Amino acid sequence: MLDLQDMRTDYMKGTLDECNVPANPYLLFEQWFQEAIDSQIKDPNAMLLATAGQNGQPNLRAVLLKIFDERGFVFFTNYNSVKAEEIAQNPKVAVEFLWLELERQVRILGRCEKITAKESLSYFMKRSRDSQIGAWVSDQSSVITSRKALQMQIEKMKQKFAKGHVPLPDFWGGYRVIPEQIEFWQGRPSRLHDRILYTKEAEGWKIERLAP
Numbered sequence: 001m002l003d004l005q006d007m008r009t010d011y012m013k014g015t016l017d018e019c020n021v022p023a024n025p026y027l028l029f030e031q032w033f034q035e036a037i038d039s040q041i042k043d044p045n046a047m048l049l050a051t052a053g054q055n056g057q058p059n060l061r062a063v064l065l066k067i068f069d070e071r072g073f074v075f076f077t078n079y080n081s082v083k084a085e086e087i088a089q090n091p092k093v094a095v096e097f098l099w100l101e102l103e104r105q106v107r108i109l110g111r112c113e114k115i116t117a118k119e120s121l122s123y124f125m126k127r128s129r130d131s132q133i134g135a136w137v138s139d140q141s142s143v144i145t146s147r148k149a150l151q152m153q154i155e156k157m158k159q160k161f162a163k164g165h166v167p168l169p170d171f172w173g174g175y176r177v178i179p180e181q182i183e184f185w186q187g188r189p190s191r192l193h194d195r196i197l198y199t200k201e202a203e204g205w206k207i208e209r210l211a212p
């Protein structure tokens, strides 16, 4: 077996100080996101999304952040998938961006809301035709017999939509994660990391430092 006990990195790339972070966490997120892009991290918009349905079993998967603004963080998916079912049962979710190259993580707690079909359409139209067809083909999270069956389904849809544009499926679209809390975590030497927690208040955000 591999011995992992001596694997450790001392984090030294940055610092985070509650005295000079912006009052608005979206500004800090935007700055960190830009730095993740500039550092050429692969898929910096990949985020882990945790859901828990009625039975309380946490479930975790990666999705891609496609829109963010002061209303929240939007990803797109199949509205019949397991995650969608779990969100319908319990809209409370957790999100994690892990940017190890920058020794950073951003943790978000909030609730999910479907965005409007109009907003979903606007993004759907920017996707490649193959991805649009893919949205029609995949009955996400259902059991399928083989890759071949999927391939046949693709061919069928390609024929169906051979002419004109591919319409937005009514079972596909975006969810907005509306945050209640956003934590920015910056690794520091000797495990004495910087953790700044923003909590949504009636007006604005409360800012606190958490023990590492």
Ligand SMILES: Cc1cc2nc3c(=O)[nH]c(=O)nc-3n(C[C@H](O)[C@H](O)[C@H](O)COP(=O)(O)O)c2cc1C
Pocket (backbone or CB within 6 Å): 043, 046, 059, 061, 062, 063, 064, 065, 075, 076, 077, 078, 081, 082, 083, 084, 140, 141
């Ligand atoms: C980097 C990465 C990005 C992904 N982005 C998405 C996405 O934006 N939307 C999506 O539905 N699935 C995405 N997936 C696939 C999901 O992780 C997952 O397999 C799928 O959504 C089914 O999840 P569910 O059964 O929990 O609903 C992505 C996977 C990876 C590894």
